[in-house]
Amino acid sequence: MRIRHFLFLAVLAGCAEFPDLDRAISPSARAASYPQIAPLDGTLMPEPEETDAGLVALANRAAALRARAERLRGTPIE
Numbered sequence: 001m002r003i004r005h006f007l008f009l010a011v012l013a014g015c016a017e018f019p020d021l022d023r024a025i026s027p028s029a030r031a032a033s034y035p036q037i038a039p040l041d042g043t044l045m046p047e048p049e050e051t052d053a054g055l056v057a058l059a060n061r062a063a064a065l066r067a068r069a070e071r072l073r074g075t076p077i078e
Helices: 002-014 027-031 052-074
Strands: none
Touching: none
């Protein structure tokens, strides 16, 4: 039954009329030069610095998640 649905959708998609994309681009846009590519050095955010407080917070969160996972392993599923 699923194969029939798939085949129906494939045939239906094959019957669709697609717009003529070649005429969608204007002649002035077709004659335009390629845009200049900007370097990414100034646009990317700098990497955050690792601080002791950040590492401690991350370690605490990891420990809390491990403890929660351990509690959930012991919970029976009904």
